[in-house]
Amino acid sequence: MAKASGSVRSQCPYCGVGCGLELMPPAQPGRAVSRDAEGTPMWTARGDRQHPSSLGQVCIKGATVGETLGLDRLTHPQYRASLDEPFEPISWEAVFDLLVGRIRSTLASRGPGALAMYGSGQFHTEDYYIAQKFLKGALGTNNFDANSRLCMSSAVAGYSRSLGSDGPPCCYEDLDHCKVVFLIGTNTAECHPVLFQRLLKRKRRQPDSLTIVVVDPRATETSKVADIHLAVTPGSDLALLHGLAHLMLRGNGIDGDFVDEATEGFAAFASLAAEWTPERTARFCGISIAKLRKVARLWSRSDAVLSLWSMGVNQRREGTAVVGGLINLHLLTGQIGKPGAGPFSLTGQPNAMGGREAGGLSHLLPGYRSVTNADHRRELEQAWGFAEGSIQSTPGLTAWQQVEAMEAGELDLWWVAATNPLVSLPNLERVKAAMARCPLVVVNEAYRSTESACYAHLLLPAAQWSEKRGVMTNSERRVTYCPAFRDPPGEARPDWQIWAELARRLGFEKQFSYASSAQVYEEFAALTAGRLCDVSGLSHALLQAEGPQQWPFSVGSTPGAESKRLYTDHCFPTPSGRARFMAEQPRGLAEPPCDVYPLVLTVGRYLGQWHTMTRTAKVQRLQAMHPEPLLEIHPEDAKRFGITDGGLAAINSRRGGVTAIAQVSDRIRPGTVFLPMHWGFSQPQSCEANLLMHQLCCPVSKQPELKAAAVVVAPAVSVVKPLEQERGLLERLPRWFSSSVH
Numbered sequence: 001m002a003k004a005s006g007s008v009r010s011q012c013p014y015c016g017v018g019c020g021l022e023l024m025p026p027a028q029p030g031r032a033v034s035r036d037a038e039g040t041p042m043w044t045a046r047g048d049r050q051h052p053s054s055l056g057q058v059c060i061k062g063a064t065v066g067e068t069l070g071l072d073r074l075t076h077p078q079y080r081a082s083l084d085e086p087f088e089p090i091s092w093e094a095v096f097d098l099l100v101g102r103i104r105s106t107l108a109s110r111g112p113g114a115l116a117m118y119g120s121g122q123f124h125t126e127d128y129y130i131a132q133k134f135l136k137g138a139l140g141t142n143n144f145d146a147n148s149r150l151c152m153s154s155a156v157a158g159y160s161r162s163l164g165s166d167g168p169p170c171c172y173e174d175l176d177h178c179k180v181v182f183l184i185g186t187n188t189a190e191c192h193p194v195l196f197q198r199l200l201k202r203k204r205r206q207p208d209s210l211t212i213v214v215v216d217p218r219a220t221e222t223s224k225v226a227d228i229h230l231a232v233t234p235g236s237d238l239a240l241l242h243g244l245a246h247l248m249l250r251g252n253g254i255d256g257d258f259v260d261e262a263t264e265g266f267a268a269f270a271s272l273a274a275e276w277t278p279e280r281t282a283r284f285c286g287i288s289i290a291k292l293r294k295v296a297r298l299w300s301r302s303d304a305v306l307s308l309w310s311m312g313v314n315q316r317r318e319g320t321a322v323v324g325g326l327i328n329l330h331l332l333t334g335q336i337g338k339p340g341a342g343p344f345s346l347t348g349q350p351n352a353m354g355g356r357e358a359g360g361l362s363h364l365l366p367g368y369r370s371v372t373n374a375d376h377r378r379e380l381e382q383a384w385g386f387a388e389g390s391i392q393s394t395p396g397l398t399a400w401q402q403v404e405a406m407e408a409g410e411l412d413l414w415w416v417a418a419t420n421p422l423v424s425l426p427n428l429e430r431v432k433a434a435m436a437r438c439p440l441v442v443v444n445e446a447y448r449s450t451e452s453a454c455y456a457h458l459l460l461p462a463a464q465w466s467e468k469r470g471v472m473t474n475s476e477r478r479v480t481y482c483p484a485f486r487d488p489p490g491e492a493r494p495d496w497q498i499w500a501e502l503a504r505r506l507g508f509e510k511q512f513s514y515a516s517s518a519q520v521y522e523e524f525a526a527l528t529a530g531r532l533c534d535v536s537g538l539s540h541a542l543l544q545a546e547g548p549q550q551w552p553f554s555v556g557s558t559p560g561a562e563s564k565r566l567y568t569d570h571c572f573p574t575p576s577g578r579a580r581f582m583a584e585q586p587r588g589l590a591e592p593p594c595d596v597y598p599l600v601l602t603v604g605r606y607l608g609q610w611h612t613m614t615r616t617a618k619v620q621r622l623q624a625m626h627p628e629p630l631l632e633i634h635p636e637d638a639k640r641f642g643i644t645d646g647g648l649a650a651i652n653s654r655r656g657g658v659t660a661i662a663q664v665s666d667r668i669r670p671g672t673v674f675l676p677m678h679w680g681f682s683q684p685q686s687c688e689a690n691l692l693m694h695q696l697c698c699p700v701s702k703q704p705e706l707k708a709a710a711v712v713v714a715p716a717v718s719v720v721k722p723l724e725q726e727r728g729l730l731e732r733l734p735r736w737f738s739s740s741v742h
């Protein structure tokens with residue numbers, strides 16, 4: 001297929017597969033002008049055949065992204081002194097005056113700890129980097145956290161503990177070489193569709209060359225193609241992994257040479273695994289001993305095992321331990337650092353990987369560095385031109401700790417950017433109350449009507465993907481340049497430019513004067529030299545000329561000659577050079593079911609919706625695929641609680657209640673129910689699943705257990721609607737005037 005006239009190449013702004021897109025201008029020779037739902041000319045997307053990660057493939061979200069870009073945009077800054085008032089437009093000049101005044105007064109009266117920012121894996125790397133330099137360097141607070149705390153932080157912590165550093169060691173080509181693929185806590189078919197199609201194609205072509213194992217309490221589109229589906233009890237994965245290790249150890253199914261030469265901590269792990277007999281494991285996980293044995297045999301006899309995981313593993317109060325348990329199996333059998341093998345975390349958001357590289361969590365600094373490491377702090381203080389001691393030596397507040405700080409009246413300013421916490425954080429009533437207490441909530445947002453905007457004082461219009469230049473890194477460590485090919489609507493600005501301007505006005509003229517985002521990237525890239533995530537040889541210019549590249553890519557690297565895999569030499573970035581076995585006892589769920597709340601609610605995603613629906617709800621085809629949220633419930637539970645298929649059900653937890661139409665199905669385990677996360681209170685079919693969820697988290701990664709809360713269900717007579725208060729807040733959002741954006 002020839003390149004379309006005037007088209008540009010970019011990375012898809014949705015999931016972490018990071019497919020290449022080719023974007024075509026509204027007018028194409030011989031074709032009617034493409035228009036969005038409002039009749040405005042729009043760019044259209046198709047798969048980019050030249051992108052090495054996706055080879056021309058694309059899913060329905062990527063293919064329809066053009067329809068989302070111009071509608072319902074926030075075009076001008078808006079301010080109100082209190083939530084009772086409607087928003088009024090204000091100038092950028094007045095925005096900066098207000099922010100400079102408020103930040104200066106907080107710094108003088110309470111110190112930088114009363115300022116916090118909550119960002120997103122949907123930033124470009126440049127946005128992430130400038131936010132770190134601004135908060136951690138210029139303002140002197142580590143209170144920057146991102147929605148990756150809800151997403152990838154257990155993977156970050158798990159990789160770091162077991163292997164010595166963050167960084168997925170595998171690549172997508174491994175899907176073509178593995179003999180066994182172990183999918184645990186991932187609904188790849190709906191959430192990483194292009195990767196799933198790659199697997200499926202192979203399975204269809206050569207069914208005997210690949211065995212698919214799926215571990216998920218639900219039967220999903222992913223488990224449909226599984227040779228073995230282990231429908232474990234929610235939260236029992238660590239026991240499962242120890243039980244598999246037990247059988248591998250007993251059956252001589254391990255790689256003794258690898259264990260001897262490349263690992264440490266084996267003895268403690270082996271004695272822990274010895275306790276997880278098949279009988280005990282099967283009982284704990286609610287599966288058969290026969291299936292357990294079959295999987296252990298398969299794994300230890302295969303010469304290439306690839307495991308893929310995402311939120312079913314990370315969103316656990318023992319998320320880091322489960323990641324460790326999974327890596328243990330790879331170490332035990334030497335399944336790492338070779339084609340078709342390794343522990344591969346599927347990143348959720350399009351640039352959550354870039355965020356990790358840029359230091360976008362409250363304990364990190366750019367270049368996979370840590371705030372607790374004195375050398376790392378000094379390196380950055382020097383590079384950035386701040387006095388020694390400017391960067392705090394203790395981690396800042398995590399996402400949930402920022403909420404608690406607002407509750408306690410300890411924050412003067414909460415700055416939210418490219419995330420919609422009033423749908424996606426757990427225990428939503430507490431978040432709403434906390435935000436209502438905070439004197440100044442700033443929200444950088446691309447769209448006009450989001451749940452979080454309802455609780456903001458200052459709304460800043462963000463130029464989004466397609467309107468700003470920057471890079472993103474996908475799950476296989478591949479960096480893609482994303483060009484600006486449309487004008488931002490109204491006065492919208494890229495997130496990084498908002499912070500750089502503010503920093504300059506606060507007196508950091510020298511540190512924040514950039515001519516372009518290319519310069520921002522150049523500065524960041526230089527800081528990664530010699531680190532595991534070395535991108536010092538990359539630049540906007542190189543990525544534009546040579547196309548997407550995988551890291552490590554140090555200065556002088558040859559484009560295209562990429563390091564597909566990490567750890568091929570079996571040397572790990574730990575002090576001893578050896579990877580570490582982790583030995584932790586399973587603890588189960590933070591909030592187990594009980595007599596009053598006898599069911600476990602798990603919350604996840606639908607193929608055609610993206611998170612809080614600010615974009616996907618604007619696409620008719622996607623809305624038609626999933627017009628409303630459904631409660632999946634097993635026939636036995638439905639009978640027990642009087643729920644009928646298609647009937648309205650009330651779902652209650654210790655924290656609140658919602659209603660949803662029930663879908664009675666034996667696809668889900670008895671005792672477990674499922675709701676999608678997508679429908680917030682601004683949606684006509686509102687179903688705030690996170691009203692029900694708790695915030696209890698993994699002690700290491702601080703990632704909340706967003707996959708399990710105890711609930712009770714009952715037939716409902718009427719739909720739970722957003723509260724009067726929220727309806728009022730929605731009415732006070734800025735009005736939108738179609739601005740012919742294209």
Ligand SMILES: Nc1nc2c(c(=O)[nH]1)N[C@H]1C(S)=C(S)[C@@H](COP(=O)(O)OP(=O)(O)OC[C@H]3O[C@@H](n4cnc5c(=O)[nH]c(N)nc54)[C@H](O)[C@@H]3O)O[C@H]1N2
Pocket residue numbers: 015016151184185186187188190191192215216217218220232233234235236237310311312313347348349602603604605606607608609610611707
């Ligand atoms: N269509 C679509 N795709 C997306 C997204 C989206 O919003 N929509 N979001 C992106 C993002 S940011 C992310 S993080 C990823 C998430 O991608 P996934 O993690 O694949 O998606 P989820 O649906 O959140 O959860 C995956 C599965 O975990 C299972 N699960 C629940 N509890 C347990 C348990 O105790 N053990 C095990 N083994 N499994 C369990 C659920 O039943 C569910 O099927 O998707 C990305 N891709």
Ligand SMILES: Nc1nc2c(c(=O)[nH]1)N[C@H]1C(S)=C(S)[C@@H](COP(=O)(O)OP(=O)(O)OC[C@H]3O[C@@H](n4cnc5c(=O)[nH]c(N)nc54)[C@H](O)[C@@H]3O)O[C@H]1N2
Pocket residue numbers: 120122123147148150151152311315348349417418419420421423424425426444445446447450462463464465495603604610611612613614615677689690693706707
């Ligand atoms: N119970 C439960 N809760 C969950 C999950 C779960 O599985 N279960 N998953 C969690 C996970 S993994 C994730 S990643 C989160 C996702 O949750 P969120 O991050 O809240 O979801 P999004 O809808 O992607 O929010 C992104 C926001 O940024 C806006 N935006 C887009 N581009 C830009 C830009 O360039 N700049 C700015 N300033 N704004 C922009 C969008 O319009 C949107 O409002 O949800 C988490 N919450």
Ligand code: SF4
Pocket residue numbers: 012013014015016017018019054057058059060061062063191192193194195
């Ligand atoms: S699989 Fe993910 S990255 Fe690829 S087109 Fe779909 S949403 Fe975009």
Ligand SMILES: [Mo]
Pocket residue numbers: 150151152348349
């Ligand atoms: Mo995520």
